[in-house]
Amino acid sequence: MEFKKGPIEGVMITPFKKFVDERGWLAEIFRHDDLPAWFRPEMSYVSVTKPGVLRGPHEHVDQADLFCWVGPGDFKLTLWDNRPDSPTYLNRMEVAMGVNNPGSAIIPKGVVHCYRCISAEPGLVINCPDRLFMGKGKAEPIDEIRHEDDPENPFVKDERARRVHA
Numbered sequence: 116m117e118f119k120k121g122p123i124e125g126v127m128i129t130p131f132k133k134f135v136d137e138r139g140w141l142a143e144i145f146r147h148d149d150l151p152a153w154f155r156p157e158m159s160y161v162s163v164t165k166p167g168v169l170r171g172p173h174e175h176v177d178q179a180d181l182f183c184w185v186g187p188g189d190f191k192l193t194l195w196d197n198r199p200d201s202p203t204y205l206n207r208m209e210v211a212m213g214v215n216n217p218g219s220a221i222i223p224k225g226v227v228h229c230y231r232c233i234s235a236e237p238g239l240v241i242n243c244p245d246r247l248f249m250g251k252g253k254a255e256p257i258d259e260i261r262h263e264d265d266p267e268n269p270f271v272k273d274e275r276a277r278r279v280h281a
């Protein structure tokens with residue numbers, strides 16, 4: 116399975132517009148009149164990743180993600196189109212996101228994704244997925260393929276990506 120650099124159908128990278136004034140700055144994260152009709156966020160969470168650490172590569176069967184980076188920290192986001200029926204199947208994208216490139220990435224289901232903190236400081240990421248984690252009342256199985264747990268995965272090999280706890 117060879118991936119080649121190229122655009123991925125359905126992935127939307129949106130740089131944030133910062134409104135700066137003497138108090139600081141403000142930026143919209145998303146507006147539904149800008150979102151594609153197929154994507155409506157259901158929840159949100161925030162995570163902090165230590166320098167050099169990779170989260171992913173992960174894939175969802177049903178969920179799409181809207182990841183946002185505003186800092187602190189900078190990341191390298193990598194995406195792989197793992198959808199055999201996609202016109203951009205086997206394409207791979209790398210995007211710089213974070214305090215120096217604030218913005219969001221909408222990632223459709225079936226697009227494998229990971230992001231590595233590449234700054235000397237820990238990096239913060241917010242995600243606004245279109246499915247509840249573990250469904251209503253956390254009563255369903257997690258919709259997630261954690262490719263990092265497969266030593267033969269064709270995406271990225273990074274021992275440290277694996278969670279220590281089960």
Ligand SMILES: Cc1cn([C@H]2C[C@H](O)[C@@H](COP(=O)(O)OP(=O)(O)O[C@H]3O[C@H](C)C(=O)[C@H](O)[C@H]3O)O2)c(=O)[nH]c1=O
Nearest residue numbers: 159160162170171173174180228229230247248259278
């Ligand atoms: C996502 C999520 C996680 N959790 C709990 C489950 C674990 O006990 C803990 C860490 O979760 P996880 O190891 O899944 O975190 P990551 O490996 O960073 O994965 C997350 O970020 C990568 C890049 C993804 O693509 C995943 O969709 C997303 O789960 O938080 C919750 O309680 N609610 C949530 O919505």
